[in-house]
Amino acid sequence: MRLITHNMLKCHVRNCTDPDKQFPLRFENAELEQIEAERNDEFLVRMIPRLDWPALVKTATALGIALPASIPETPSEDDDFLQKLHTTILETHVKEGSMFCDGCGHEYKITNGIPNMLLAEHEI
Amino acid sequence: MKDPVPDTLQLGEADKEEQYVHSVYNEIASHFSDTRFKPWPVIERYLKGLPSGSIGADVGCGNGKYLGVRTGDVFMMGTDRSESLVDICQQRKFECMVSDGLDLPYRDSAFDFAISIAVIHHFSSPERRLQAAKELLRIIRPGGTVLVFAWALEQNGRRKFDPNMQDVLVPWVVPKSRKQGKGDEEEEREDKVYHRYYHLFREGELPALFEGLDRCTILEQGYDKDNWYVIARKDRL
Numbered sequence: 001m002r003l004i005t006h007n008m009l010k011c012h013v014r015n016c017t018d019p020d021k022q023f024p025l026r027f028e029n030a031e032l033e034q035i036e037a038e039r040n041d042e043f044l045v046r047m048i049p050r051l052d053w054p055a056l057v058k059t060a061t062a063l064g065i066a067l068p069a070s071i072p073e074t075p076s077e078d079d080d081f082l083q084k085l086h087t088t089i090l091e092t093h094v095k096e097g098s099m100f101c102d103g104c105g106h107e108y109k110i111t112n113g114i115p116n117m118l119l120a121e122h123e124i
Numbered sequence: 125m126k127d128p129v130p131d132t133l134q135l136g137e138a139d140k141e142e143q144y145v146h147s148v149y150n151e152i153a154s155h156f157s158d159t160r161f162k163p164w165p166v167i168e169r170y171l172k173g174l175p176s177g178s179i180g181a182d183v184g185c186g187n188g189k190y191l192g193v194r195t196g197d198v199f200m201m202g203t204d205r206s207e208s209l210v211d212i213c214q215q216r217k218f219e220c221m222v223s224d225g226l227d228l229p230y231r232d233s234a235f236d237f238a239i240s241i242a243v244i245h246h247f248s249s250p251e252r253r254l255q256a257a258k259e260l261l262r263i264i265r266p267g268g269t270v271l272v273f274a275w276a277l278e279q280n281g282r283r284k285f286d287p288n289m290q291d292v293l294v295p296w297v298v299p300k301s302r303k304q305g306k307g308d309e310e311e312e313r314e315d316k317v318y319h320r321y322y323h324l325f326r327e328g329e330l331p332a333l334f335e336g337l338d339r340c341t342i343l344e345q346g347y348d349k350d351n352w353y354v355i356a357r358k359d360r361l
Contacts, residue, residue: 046177
């Protein structure tokens, strides 16, 4: 699972509704893998508004990846920023591990790069 | 194709889907995947019309047929209820997760668009189909659109459905020549038949499902490849 995907996720357990806690889901025992991908700057710049930037920074920091706390004024002209963004969201994969919700404690497992986001009967 | 039979199963909604949708897809995944390769024109047109840099969700992505249509240009992630089908997506290097369409793991308004192709007809009650539609609309941003395809009761091709039977079990035949199931058994000398639950949509039923939602406008509706389809927009406030 790439970090861009993780940025779209939230905990969806019933009654777990605090937006400050539902996402980003917190990684534990994450095994990372870097897989090169072709960079497309137009694509990156246009995608920025869809990212929850604070959540991305929080997640990256926890994984030991450095990202600026805020997005530059003109990202399209900042090669260094675009490269960091590209590497972080598109080239960093979580192969194994768990994602925990800080709100309700639910654990979502990732196996072979695939997160299992199913809930138990009582959690829906 | 073998004829569909009426759904007279005395099962709760979740159980019906578990036995006649989820388990079946897990069993037939590889055969099913081999038959799902040619993107349908309306869907291709929709995906090719999206602006570069769009990010979208494919709900019920199956074998990932649509996830790679605009790789590098439009980012898509898929969810499917079938672990076996998601495994196939993973092998094809797509972003995919195991998830239920009734309860998506995405934050509100996260995506520019969503597609759900031949999925909503597997939910076994009007309430569940409505819930699936609500989830699709929830996850797209205001101004974003969703494309949904569902099997039509009224068919022009080889399949012919009884006009009085909307809830049916449709056979899927895995030929005896294929290795079947998930085990190592080799001695399969017969075709194996599975049944999948479908609610076949009448003309007008799919648009009505979306028209009933708040902040939703139908942009396009039609019939293509034996399916009814809609393109609906989440309106800005």
